[in-house]
Amino acid sequence: MDSASGSEVSSEEDSALALALLSKRDELTRALGGGGSVDGIAQGSANGSRGAALPYDLIAYLDRAAVHSELGYPDLAAGDAYRALLLCDECSDAGFEYHELALDALRERCAGGLPAVLRGRGRGSEELERGVGRLEIIAEGQTANANANVNANASEDEDGDEDEDDDDETRRLKRIARIASIRCFRMLAISLLLCGCLKSSYDFCIRGLGAAPEDEDLLQAKEYIQLMARRRLKLSSGEEVDVSELPDQGLVRREIYPWNTHEPNRFSQETLDFLNKELESVAPKCEVKVTELPTLLEGIGELESTNKQLGLFAKEDIEPGEEVLDEISLLAANNLLKESLCDACSSTLPPLTADSKVVDCPDCDDIMFCDTTCLERAQESYHPAICNTDIDTIAKDPDPKEKPSALYLLLIGxxxxxxATQQVHPLELKEVKYIWGDFLPSASNTIPLSPNAGPPPTWTLPFSFSSNISGPLHVLEKMDIDIFTSLDTYDLWVFNTLYAKFRGTASARVNPRTGHPEVAAVHPLWCLANHDCDPNVRWEWGARMRFWCRERRIRGESGGIKKGEEVLNHYCDIELPVKERREWAIGSLGGRCMCGRCKREAGELNGHGHEHGLEKEAE
Known part of the structure; x- marks a missing residue:
């Protein structure tokens, strides 16, 4: 067989395996989602499967984590392993809210013996490249050894987990939950390592080793964490790794997941009609049309040099200085605790004088609004879900270096x-549904399943355990939402999709004294105007987002937008040199800015070996 034929066979085998794994994932998700019986699974069978859906089933979460890992989604595997770990804790502590439900689910799954995911010895490997070369990670492993370690330590730990009134069956289930927790720690440590989240990976690794000190997979994961830390921190082999300095933000796949049925056809006539209807009151001289933009990422063979996008175009001439757009959005957040900002629109509240229009929520402490209009909008849009909770303490007043991440988490919240207030899926919100997420095709993100495959692709979505997994779940718990019975609505891939959309479109206000971002918002119609480092509009965001047609362009030409011309926005500081503008674009948009100005200035740099000064913006 020649190499071409062999490659085709390998590709076909990969496709068949991927389809089988996706089918298995769908089956497990339906089982966890409380959607009734699952075809082909008999209750109480020897492998621990069951017939009825069990949302508190930690075994199903571990099974789904393994499937996500095989599909090349280590972030989703970590999310499932974390939910499984929470359920292990629920099984072990009679005082926890879901103790009986989790224990009942485990009892049903273990009716035929120890579930396969806890007694198997399957071995898998992942190829990892995060600036340190290729590393092989053992993603499955010596389960039998781990079981032996846990059972050996069971007598020491028994008093901590087991009540003296527990019957023999309950004691057995709690021991199984401890075995499962080792599996969770292993999956979390390895999956987060594959994402590049070294600090969180190390933390779960150490927790796992505390329960099973001789677990081979956890010991090996610890070695790889230290190896990667030395490479990323540029330490020599003899230097000690300071755990507090371990980086904890990695990168994961940024794509429309194969099972995502909520993403619309952004280029359909139905979408264009909806958006143009929304624009009538916000930007009456503009319309949304389909356009072609340069592809930002380079070096990925499957991608075309241009890609289809939505854009904002003038329906009639717009004069220099004329207002183009005026939009209010309640998809806003601030990372300041107890500051005098409107909870709805995040604008600064006026002084509380006798004739002040500022109002508070009658059921909350210290939640203020600009006026009754903002209060009414909040009550219709989001506030009932968080009213009279202490959710306002989450991600507030963070460390300065964490402020951008805190704002994204608060936007997710x-x-x-x-x-929750509008009783719709998060991805069906009109403020979210149609915005751009800079998604790459799944084929560009996929890790080939063949053992002869080359290095994995470069992923582009920033990811951390605290921002993407534990943070959103904490928000849901504060909202009194059961994170186990609402999996179809609040799964990790939903959070990741929201992050992908917000990272490319959210705008932020910085504190003029510190330069730190403190307020952020997503304006879904404003962000339809595509970025260009030579924009024809300028914008201002106070309580509302406003566009004005620029008096002059960046090179000094007169402003104005003719009928049929595209409205060109800017998402970064256009005074920056081209190198810094492109660095910003890589972080926010997923690739280097390819606008005409950037290409021109980069060409001047390459051609002459020095940097030309930027023309100053003339208003």
């Missing part, structure tokens, strides 16, 4: 509150 606002979107979840809007979805």
């Amino acid at each position: 606002r979107a979840l509150a809007m979805a």
